[in-house]
Amino acid sequence: MIATEADPTPLVLSLARTLRASVRVPELRDLVAQTNGSVSLKSVTDAQSATLTFDGSGVLVSHGLAFGAEPVDLAFDPEYTVGETxxxxxRAAAKLLSPPLPDWRVAGAHFWEVSQGTPGFPGRLVLVCLEEEAELVFGExxxxxxxxxxxxxxxxxxSGQIDHFLYAVGFGVVSVVGSGAxxxxxxxxxxxxxxGG
Amino acid sequence: MQAADVRQWLADNGITSVQVQATNLDGTFIGKTLSCDKFLGALDQGVAFADVVFGNDLGNFPILGVAFPSWRGELEDIFLRPDLGTLCVWRPGVAAAIGDFWTSEGDPVGVCPRNLLRKVTAQAAELGYGVTAAVEIEATIFEEPVQEARAKGYQGLTPLGGTAGSAYVLGKSADWREYLEAVEERLRSVGIAWEAWNDEAAVGQVEVNVPVGDIVDVADRWARTRQVMREVAYELGHSVTFMAKWSDAWGQASHLNVSLADTEGNAFYSPEGASEVMRHFIGGVMAAMAGTTSLALPFITSYRRLVPLEGPPTTITWGHHNKSTAVRAVTGHPAYSRIEYRLPGSDANVYLVAAAVAGAGLYGVINRVEPPAPFAGMAWGLPEGSVEQVPATISQAAAALEADKILPEVLGEEFVTYWLGTRRWEWIAFHTMGGGDLDAGLTAWESARYFELV
Known part of the structure; x- marks a missing residue:
């Protein structure tokens, strides 16, 4: 339902991942089926751009602006915010690119599942939710x-928001305990x- | 040389400081300048460098996302051990020695470019072969001093020597000859063998040839010659770049010529054409070519050079005496039989490309890999799908390397995994840190990142 061009850019892959999260929500899945046409999105902070092409059954995400298209602003904070239009x-793209966040436990479980056992990845991952004073532990x-x-x-x-995990740590979005490795x-x-993992 | 001999050599040559030299993964010439006592004290253990030598990108941003090898930690030290065979007088009062990186435990750092090449030549020696090579260095020289180039964002510069077309032109302005004659003189004074220099195809572009020799020695001379070309350019108030493409003009390459020698002489030679050893060597090189592309074309800009009909190969092909293919097999000569590996851009780290090409070739010899049929005719402008294409982007090349089965065996899993992490970061950095649209031509981000450092 959500496809990308060959050799996609990071933005294309990230938008596609966001759209895939959306189509897991029934009303947003319906919105994809109701939408035809394309929209070109241009980052407000850097030179990245992408085009979403809807055909009533799915979305193709490709890099760059469609020829002759009037681009719509794309902001990354919060990720993603489509400009007024x-x-x-x-407008459909705006809804589809800001799906509801999963519960942190669900996001954590997926994060663990995708990378556990890969070289360098910790054997035990501990997530600590501050406002709930709750802890979730994966592995041992x-x-x-x-x-x-x-x-x-x-x-x-x-769940993959923010360009770089380092920024999430550096900007204090999350804090961490562990090694540089x-x-x-x-x-x-x-x-x-x-x-898209 | 023993430490006492080195001390005497330093004194005899009036040396007051010693520069230890190496390349990082991106091919940037790096090092430290040491007092003579510090240098002498570091002959065994080596000179300490933070592990970010192989951990930061050309914007000095940390490369993360890779599994750290054992020598990486919380900014651990690694040690550059000078190879005393490379000790030379770099300039009056200053000596220089090229080194290899070792861990604090005394193991070679697995991603050190020179270590990798030495490992491959050691393997060749075990098989009874010496690996000989020669390399072509292409660069573009500009009239403006580097400070002015920086102020202009490396845009709108004036190629040195006029804008007349063609190549091999001798009728260049005096400032062009002054530069190259100064380079030649400096190479001679340092003791770096050179073979030829000439005007190349694009305006301001020159070629300097490093003559045939042991492949590690040739890579050392490649690194040092490029440094000499920079130093001389800066001293004469010019600037120089080894970017594979600094404008929309023709690109720049580092063609690498490789052959094997045994006790009989050139092991590639056969009166009938390619020897069996050469055929199998080509078989290994061709089998690993798609994966080797990531090393031969390491940067975003490297791929902009792949314009059919402009000279660089665009297909995974080899041919006899065919410069439109990626590998040109020069056969039938008892001394000059060799392959010319035409894929690398001028921005490639020759230690790494040489290690990959020689290593893949040896893999072919050991495993008796038969090459595909030689390509006959022009390997550009072919119908789509008729011939495998060279990966066209940094991400495609990384995918090809990830799929390659030979290079992890030749260069080590540690290197291949680490290198892939660095190339993924280069791809992410370009797109998310201001690079722009790949389709829109050379970007300011590329010039700022690569002009002075590759």
């Missing part, structure tokens, strides 16, 4: 990494999720 396809052993944050922040980061592996795991 009267165009019905762009002494090779442990902890990620602390509020539920929505954990959900956003672990773990941080590197977590960055790789985050991209795996962000780009």
């Amino acid at each position: 009267a165009d019905p396809v762009a 052993g002494d090779d442990v990494y902890e990620v602390h944050g509020y539920g929505p922040a954990l959900a956003a980061v672990l 773990h941080l590197s592996a977590m960055c790789g795991a985050h991209w795996k999720v962000r780009f």
